Amino acid sequence: MKVLIVEDSQLLRDRAVEELAGIVGKAAIIEAGSVNEARSQLLEHRPEIVILDLLLPDGYGLELFTTLRELRLPAQVVVMTSEPSEYLKRKALQLGARCFFDKMKDFDQVFISISEIVARIPADYSTTART
Numbered sequence: 001m002k003v004l005i006v007e008d009s010q011l012l013r014d015r016a017v018e019e020l021a022g023i024v025g026k027a028a029i030i031e032a033g034s035v036n037e038a039r040s041q042l043l044e045h046r047p048e049i050v051i052l053d054l055l056l057p058d059g060y061g062l063e064l065f066t067t068l069r070e071l072r073l074p075a076q077v078v079v080m081t082s083e084p085s086e087y088l089k090r091k092a093l094q095l096g097a098r099c100f101f102d103k104m105k106d107f108d109q110v111f112i113s114i115s116e117i118v119a120r121i122p123a124d125y126s127t128t129a130r131t
Contacts, residue, residue: 001121002047003114004030006038006064007080008056012103016051019111023118035059039067047075048121049114053103054081054088062088065095076117080110 001024007013013031020029030045032038035058041047042064050068054061061079068075077097081088084102092100099113 001049001118002028002030002045003049003051004032004038004041004045004047004075005051006032006035006056006061007051007053008033009053012053012107015107016110019108020114023111023115033057035061035063038064042067042071042073042075046071046073049117050075050077051110051114052077052079052097054079054092055083062091062095065097068096076121078110078113078117080107 003020003024005013005016007016010033013033017026017029017031030041030047032041035056050064052061052064065077068077079092079097079100080103082103084100089100098117101110103110
């Protein structure tokens with residue numbers, strides 16, 4: 001299982017890596033700090049879970065839903081943003097996000113949700129998702 005963290009703040013990525021290491025192990029964590037970097041990581045690593053910030057230096061995280069569709073990648077997307085408007089929440093959920101969190105208030109809840117998602121993903125998901 002692989003998790004991609006798409007977050008422009010290195011500090012928040014470091015915190016997320018610490019939290020995720022206990023859930024999926026450090027070897028399964030991939031990082032990206034921009035939309036373009038995330039696209040490359042999606043193509044190369046094909047993660048099962050994506051933690052997605054919406055405000056990135058080179059664009060908007062919602063753009064990555066198009067990339068996921070183009071790659072036919074059935075990743076579970078958990079949005080954590082500092083812009084938790086109802087409009088963005090509705091849009092992210094319409095595009096396929098599984099969860100939507102305000103990263104300033106609900107940072108810990110993100111990883112509770114990731115744990116629940118990991119528990120539901122079959123062990124052979126990585127193999128079957130790519131065939």
